[in-house]
Amino acid sequence: MGKSLREKIKEQPIKSQIKIESRTQELIAQELTRQKIKLEKQQLKVRGRKGKAFKKREVVIFGKINNRTLI
Helix, strand or coil: CCCHHHHHHHHHHHHHHHHHHHHHHHHHHHHHHHHHHHHHHHHHHHHHHHHHCCCCCCCCEEECCEEEEEE
């Protein structure tokens, strides 16, 4: 049976283990940031959709002829 990743890392010199650990922490931080940005983007879309449902619309009045308003 093959060795696990943890076993392979433990076989490496200490300096390599430290580099691997620091790179792992960087990648985890990047992934968490990416997920957070994705969630915020989705929430903005939902808020935008809700805002459009009750958005006030402007009406342009061209003029009045015989007590009738032309819109």
